[in-house]
Amino acid sequence: MxxxxxxxxxxxxxxxxxxxxxxxxxxxxxxxxxxxxxxxxxxxxxxxxxxxxxxxxxxxxxxxxxxxxxxxxxxxxxxxxxxxxxxxHPRPVESMSDVRGKLYGRPLEEAAARRIIRDIHEGRYADIELAAYVTACAGSRLDLAEITALTRAMVDAGDRLDWGRPRVMDKHCVGGLPGNRTTPIVVPIVASAGLLMPKTSSRAITSPAGTADTMATLAPVDLDTRGMRRVVEQEGGCIVWGGSVSLSPVDDTIIRVERALDLDSEGQLVASILSKKVAAGSTHVLVDMPVGPTAKVRNPEMAQRLEHHLVATGEAMGLAVRVHTSDGVQAVGRGIGPALEARDILAVLQNREDAPGDLRERALVLAGEILELGGVAAPGEGLAQAGESLASGRAWDKFRAICEAQGGLREPPVARHRHTVVAMHHGTVAHMNTRSIAKLAKLAGAPADPAAGLVLAVRLGDRVEPGAPLFTVHAESRGSLEYALDFLANHPECLSVEEDLI
The missing domain is CATH 2.40.40.20 (Barwin-like endoglucanases)
Structure with missing residues (x-):
């Protein structure tokens, strides 16, 4: 040796x-x-x-x-x-005493929050210690003061951008709704109106696609801070992967363990969202919060608590936060999976007749609210202004310009294998389990295989005849397709048709 x-x-x-x-x-x-x-x-x-x-x-x-x-x-x-x-040997992890204190009911003061986040950022926590921290924060165990302290500590652990503008717009979706890929439509609408919108997005952790995964099928997203700044200064907006810039890096570590444990913390969710917005230099943020029985936010009571914490924590951090509550009962658009969602986005931006109407309307509502929040549209006029930007082609022109600045617009890939699932009887589409739909798309290969996923042919309430297509599974390999179909055979709740009674 x-x-x-x-x-x-x-x-x-x-x-x-x-x-x-x-x-x-x-x-x-x-x-x-x-x-x-x-x-x-x-x-x-x-x-x-x-x-x-x-x-x-x-x-x-x-x-x-x-x-x-x-x-x-x-x-x-x-x-x-x-x-x-x-x-x-590394030095002992002294902040674990703060975690133990929280587990036994002691509030997290600001100094304790900073010690914990510092040690996580420096890689001092083993996964078992991270699991203890996540457990200590699970559910509704964090109050407003603790959430604010953690948010501030998470911001300070990474880089922070400054755009030199009084209004820098951003949006975030709480998640849990497959296909709800509005960001690539919203950003060019907002940027074409003269507002600044430097959007950093995440890749999927447990979902079939994150915004960065979908955008990566259309243009490069792995830009560093310098590249991101160049694109934003040139075009007024960008859609890049947040993992390529060091903004609130502790968040990714915490999320990894939360997902493995399947534990949600409302307070940590707020700190996660807002720490990244503050670090990205945002001043005004719109949060899209889908609410539904199989969405991440499952009932109005949880939505109300989250909205209060988001707005109040944002105010403490110098952010103007507005929350938009949306319908989370069914998937959005037709495609679920990176490339399939990208095709929906292109259809909307290009004003094609076959564009999914629900995705278009959701994106326009959100864009309209951001235009009003940014002061370029009068209250109540944002939706019409956003619609005109889309209909006139300005949004499509700006999207293409952003893609070119990020490295070039490209065509989303197409999967090699497909299987269409059809209705077995007359009836009405009565139920859609969005979690099972998302899992089916993942088993087909998404997001690791960007072309994989599924394409919905029906919406809730649609009437169908025997043999009518319900959805088509897309996969890159025969094995992935069969794996997904095996899951579907044992989980018919993915999408159910209520049979007509004769």
């Missing part, structure tokens, strides 16, 4: 965002430092360091002189061929 450390080896193991290091159990480093499996270790090389979870190996996969790195750890350390890895 080299005196100055171990030889780095890239093992190609995807551990998502969690850095993981691998050592032989009989490694001299393990013996000398007392490391065991699941120990937290500091790995350093070339002046860079990361805190990782240690996995130990009992086979010859690694030599005693080697240390393996997961993909996440390798990206963070970027070891050069002549560099060696050094291992040491």
């Amino acid at each position: 080299a005196d100055d450390g171990l030889f780095p080896r890239r093992l190609g193991i995807d551990t998502y965002q969690e850095p993981v290091a691998y050592l032989r159990q009989d490694s001299p480093v393990c013996r000398a430092e007392g490391f065991n499996a699941q120990s937290r270790v500091r790995v350093s090389c070339g002046g860079r360091s990361v805190i990782a979870t240690l996995n130990t190996i009992r086979s010859d996969l690694l030599a005693p002189t080697e240390a393996g790195l997961s993909e996440a750890a390798w990206r963070l350390l970027r070891p050069a061929p002549d560099e060696r890895l050094c291992f040491s």
